[in-house]
Amino acid sequence: MSSEVLTVSSKGQVVLPAKLRKNLSIKSGDHLAVYTAGDVIMLKKIEMPKEEDFKSHLDEAQAWAKSVGYRESDVNDAITAVRARKRS
Structure with a gap:
């Protein structure tokens, strides 16, 4: 150092x-x-990140989300819940 x-x-x-x-x-x-x-x-x-690295990470994240049963609507629900907590 x-x-x-x-x-x-x-x-x-x-x-x-x-x-x-x-x-x-x-x-x-x-x-x-x-x-x-x-x-x-x-x-x-x-x-x-390089575009190919970003795509690789995105593909990995999407595969994980699918493997645990997440749907696109789950993301919107999570965002709505977090925003509601911040307002209160």
Whole structure:
């Protein structure tokens, strides 16, 4: 693990050092997720799945849902139930 000290600009921006960007293959336009816990800030690079990987995961999820007897209407019922709990 490595550490760096960064400075926050007047606009709230920080610059990731070039060595860090290179080591993590972070390029202009990449997206980072920001997590916080107390006074800790963590950044994680987000990589979009390739279309074939996404399709594979979707096919796997659909096969599982079918194997346990879920129907498309079950999804709508679950969404409605969660929304009702959030309102109360």
